[in-house]
Amino acid sequence: MAAVPNAGETLDSALKNAIIPDQEFLLQGSVLDSSLNVVLDRLRGLCDNADVPPETFRDHEAVYVLKDFSATPSPGPASQGVMLRVRRATDHPDLPFQLRYVGYPELGNYPAVLRNCLDVPVSNNVCEFLQELGAKPDHEFIAKGYILKKGRIKVTVFKMYKIAASGMSNMSKDSLEPISMSHMVELSVLTTKTDLSVADDLRNLADQLKPLVQLERVDYRRL
Numbered sequence: 001m002a003a004v005p006n007a008g009e010t011l012d013s014a015l016k017n018a019i020i021p022d023q024e025f026l027l028q029g030s031v032l033d034s035s036l037n038v039v040l041d042r043l044r045g046l047c048d049n050a051d052v053p054p055e056t057f058r059d060h061e062a063v064y065v066l067k068d069f070s071a072t073p074s075p076g077p078a079s080q081g082v083m084l085r086v087r088r089a090t091d092h093p094d095l096p097f098q099l100r101y102v103g104y105p106e107l108g109n110y111p112a113v114l115r116n117c118l119d120v121p122v123s124n125n126v127c128e129f130l131q132e133l134g135a136k137p138d139h140e141f142i143a144k145g146y147i148l149k150k151g152r153i154k155v156t157v158f159k160m161y162k163i164a165a166s167g168m169s170n171m172s173k174d175s176l177e178p179i180s181m182s183h184m185v186e187l188s189v190l191t192t193k194t195d196l197s198v199a200d201d202l203r204n205l206a207d208q209l210k211p212l213v214q215l216e217r218v219d220y221r222r223l
Contacts, residue, residue, distance in 0.1 A: 024102075024117035025110070025189050025199045027206050029215040030182045036157070039185065039212050040146065043155055046208055047148040054146040057158075061087045061143060062127060064135035084135060086126055090142075096121040110196070111203040113217050117190065142176055145183065153202060156186045185213050 031039050044050050067081035085100040103116030131137075145158025161176040187206055189198050206215035 022116060022118060023191050024115055025112040025191060025202050026115065027112045027187045027202055027215040027217060029185045029206075029209075029213045030180075031157075031185055031213050032182050033159070035212065036183055039183075039209070040157065042209060042212060043148050043157070046205065047150040047155060049149075054148050054157075056091075056144075056146055057089060058091045058142065058144045059087050060090050060140065060163075061085055062140040063138045064127075064130045065138045066130070066133060066135040083138070084130060086122075086130070088124070097124050097126050098122070099126055110217070111199040112187075114199070141179070150205060151201070152191075152198060153187055153189045153205060155205075156188075157183050158186075159183045185209075185215060187215060 040054065044054065062085070064084045064086070065081045066084060083102065085102065086097055087100060088097045089095050099120045099122045101116070101118045106114045108114065140163055142161040142163060143158045144161065145156060148155040148157075159182075160179045162179055164175040164177060187202050189202060191198050206213075209215060
């Protein structure tokens with residue numbers, strides 16, 4: 001899937017190095033649509049394969065929340081349930097759906113957000129399976145944009161759209177509404193807790209994008 005890391009490539013690399021990449025470092029920011037081309041030009045100069053146009057993607061993501069209603073309610077993020085994300089590449093219908101679990105940011109003085117992250121390729125009936133388990137649909141959106149790579153770091157620049165008609169099959173251009181007049185910019189890398197040096201590489205790349213984009217470590221607990 002275009003906007004999701006290649007699962008086979010990641011697993012092969014992990015097995016060769018005797019690690020399982022179940023952590024993700026992440027920095028996020030945004031840029032106005034009017035400045036998009038300037039940011040893409042800067043990124044092409046900083047990332048690998050500068051002579052090749054960035055890869056494009058158009059993904060549909062549906063988010064489900066799975067709660068344990070039998071458990072005793074307690075304060076904190078755990079009471080909100082587990083959030084599961086189903087993503088598919090609408091421009092590559094032959095690729096499998098991706099089921100993603102993203103944990104809450106870990107405490108600590110890291111250069112970027114550190115959180116648990118697992119991606120699994122699944123069959124196209126995964127949404128029905130999740131609802132059979134008791135998961136409830138929370139929201140969905142379309143993400144359209146570009147992907148670039150700098151070593152292990154993945155850079156995505158994308159715009160998010162609301163879907164007027166809910167459902168995996170209602171993806172016509174007329175049913176899409178831009179959420180904002182800006183594009184999201186994300187730097188991310190899969191790693192482990194024992195491999196923290198890559199977070200500094202992430203921060204260095206983010207610093208080279210200033211002042212065009214301010215990529216920050218977002219504290220979700222304050223939102």
